[in-house]
Amino acid sequence: MLSTISLFGRDIQVHISPVSALVLLGGVWIIRRVLSVLRVWLAPSIFPREYTAFQPLQLPGVLLPTTSWTTGLDWQWVRRAKLYNRGETVALTPILAGSPNLWTSNMDIGRQVIPGSHKSSFWKPQWASQALLIWGMNLIGADGNTWRRHRRVVGPSFSSELYKLVWTKTVQTYHDMVQSEGWATKDTTTVPVIQDITMKMAFLIITSCGFGFESTWADPPRSKGDQMPAQEALRIVTDAHMLLVSCPDWILRLPIAKLRTARMARDRLISFMREQIAERKAQVAMGNAGGMRSDAFTMLVKANQDESSKYQLDDEELIGNIFVLLLAGHETTSHTLAATLGFMAIHEEVQDEVVEQIMSVVGHDRDPEFEDYSKLDKVLAIFYEAARMLPAGYVLIREATDDTILTVPNPVGEEGSQNIPIAKGTQIIVDMVGVQWNPRYFEHPHVYNPSRWYGLPADSEKFTAFSVGPRACIGRKFATVEATCFLALLLRDWKVLPVLRDGENKEEWGARMLQANIGLTLGVHNIPLRFERRKRA
Numbered sequence: 222m223l224s225t226i227s228l229f230g231r232d233i234q235v236h237i238s239p240v241s242a243l244v245l246l247g248g249v250w251i252i253r254r255v256l257s258v259l260r261v262w263l264a265p266s267i268f269p270r271e272y273t274a275f276q277p278l279q280l281p282g283v284l285l286p287t288t289s290w291t292t293g294l295d296w297q298w299v300r301r302a303k304l305y306n307r308g309e310t311v312a313l314t315p316i317l318a319g320s321p322n323l324w325t326s327n328m329d330i331g332r333q334v335i336p337g338s339h340k341s342s343f344w345k346p347q348w349a350s351q352a353l354l355i356w357g358m359n360l361i362g363a364d365g366n367t368w369r370r371h372r373r374v375v376g377p378s379f380s381s382e383l384y385k386l387v388w389t390k391t392v393q394t395y396h397d398m399v400q401s402e403g404w405a406t407k408d409t410t411t412v413p414v415i416q417d418i419t420m421k422m423a424f425l426i427i428t429s430c431g432f433g434f435e436s437t438w439a440d441p442p443r444s445k446g447d448q449m450p451a452q453e454a455l456r457i458v459t460d461a462h463m464l465l466v467s468c469p470d471w472i473l474r475l476p477i478a479k480l481r482t483a484r485m486a487r488d489r490l491i492s493f494m495r496e497q498i499a500e501r502k503a504q505v506a507m508g509n510a511g512g513m514r515s516d517a518f519t520m521l522v523k524a525n526q527d528e529s530s531k532y533q534l535d536d537e538e539l540i541g542n543i544f545v546l547l548l549a550g551h552e553t554t555s556h557t558l559a560a561t562l563g564f565m566a567i568h569e570e571v572q573d574e575v576v577e578q579i580m581s582v583v584g585h586d587r588d589p590e591f592e593d594y595s596k597l598d599k600v601l602a603i604f605y606e607a608a609r610m611l612p613a614g615y616v617l618i619r620e621a622t623d624d625t626i627l628t629v630p631n632p633v634g635e636e637g638s639q640n641i642p643i644a645k646g647t648q649i650i651v652d653m654v655g656v657q658w659n660p661r662y663f664e665h666p667h668v669y670n671p672s673r674w675y676g677l678p679a680d681s682e683k684f685t686a687f688s689v690g691p692r693a694c695i696g697r698k699f700a701t702v703e704a705t706c707f708l709a710l711l712l713r714d715w716k717v718l719p720v721l722r723d724g725e726n727k728e729e730w731g732a733r734m735l736q737a738n739i740g741l742t743l744g745v746h747n748i749p750l751r752f753e754r755r756k757r758a
């Protein structure tokens with residue numbers, strides 16, 4: 222291969238074989254990598270350093286398991302017992318691929334970088350939410366003024382009307398589940414993977430309260446026409462989300478049944494959403510006379526149509542938000558419900574205490590009502606404590622937009638703090654596992670102890686697993702209302718027990734449960750549970 226290179230203003234022709242070109246490129250890459258690692262290594266840092274082959278949040282690290290030589294997506298969970306032993310913030314330096322970043326388990330630092338206010342020197346970079354942007358710009362992916370516009374429009378959908386609807390639908394869906402799963406005629410039943418139940422429950426609640434779908438526990442009926450029913454498309458798209466995010470369209474068009482179905486479901490759902498938006502716009506224009514519903518989708522369209530508001534979303538952004546509510550809204554709640562039931566199975570004394578409260582507030586003879594929500598604080602506490610130990614939203618990713626200063630508290634036991642300069646572009650990852658397992662904030666953080674939360678007002682920022690400040694989780698009350706209602710019904714009627722392997726004890730079962738699953742969200746290992754019908758006194 223003949224190549225021309227310019228040297229001191231003169232063009233020189235040289236022969237380079239493809240192999241030499243590759244070796245040359247490889248050499249340049251190695252030198253650049255070594256220089257960048259050296260630059261980080263030589264720079265002064267108050268934060269202890271961790272070295273890794275690959276960055277855990279970027280390819281290829283994100284696909285690899287955590288080992289002694291590299292950090293995978295689950296590294297903060299796998300190493301949670303010792304990751305912050307040398308300091309509450311560590312500087313992670315990848316040697317082969319990915320950018321260096323700071324991982325912090327300190328929520329005082331978190332509070333400085335998370336909020337996204339006008340004055341903040343940190344933003345949520347788009348790469349952090351890439352997996353959620355394929356449907357259109359949305360609340361989770363947006364930042365700055367775009368985020369403010371989305372929050373203004375989406376915010377009003379999360380109203381007390383919606384929460385009442387969530388409660389009512391949860392009661393209906395629980396009874397539907399008991400009938401459809403055949404529990405009604407049994408005194409004891411075993412569920413091999415509890416996530417199958419919690420995922421279906423959370424999915425049905427978000428589809429009925431979020432989208433206004435009238436679903437039942439049994440499979441939705443097939444439509445009369447040739448088209449795939451929207452509920453089915455929604456389920457396929459949710460299951461195939463990572464596939465749809467990572468594969469270019471030409472791959473999705475390959476003659477492979479799974480890919481074809483995922484693409485068809487995605488296209489069907491987008492056209493369905495467009496029809497629905499048009500229909501709801503017409504309903505909103507007609508006002509109550511049009512038989513308006515109180516699901517989040519209708520409320521979102523209503524808020525968007527409000528002529529007095531200067532904040533508007535286009536149809537693509539409306540679809541983006543609806544999808545993100547669906548995805549953020551059911552996997553998180555489902556994982557946390559599964560973890561709560563797992564903890565109940567191994568903490569019988571806590572289960573008994575909570576059932577006592579359910580019996581005194583609700584009793585046997587009626588279903589719980591929305592007005593009971595604030596009185597069931599121990600039920601909420603078992604859900605909060607599970608969310609603390611396994612925070613479904615496990616990383617909050619932020620990046621410095623300017624050269625700025627971080628106020629870093631001194632180690633526990635030492636008064637005061639230090640002001641640390643942070644260069645523009647520095648990535649700061651608030652490690653929610655680290656925060657929730659940090660002894661600065663929780664006595665014996667590794668112990669499941671719901672009494673930490675007894676009597677806490679449901680929206681208190683003392684509880685940080687939903688994040689804090691203006692960018693905190695908009696679905697917090699949606700999740701807690703659904704969880705409190707479902708757990709109150711389930712625990713009142715059934716005693717939860719672990720299904721142990723031969724020779725296994727409860728502690729070993731508990732350790733197995735904590736071999737967490739990490740993907741888009743964090744959850745417990747698939748767990749088998751037994752339910753025994755409670756006898757009426």
Ligand code: HEM
Nearest residue numbers: 361549550553554557613614687688692694695696699700
């Ligand atoms: C146990 C359940 C849940 C947990 C632990 C949880 C956790 C979180 C966390 C930590 C954030 C902050 C993310 C960040 O700043 O990068 C967040 C944001 C968000 N969550 Fe949740 N979430 C839960 C349930 C829900 C539900 C049920 C919905 C919707 C129905 C929802 C919708 C959202 C949305 C839209 C945001 C973005 C808010 C914004 O940036 O303005 N979440 N959630």
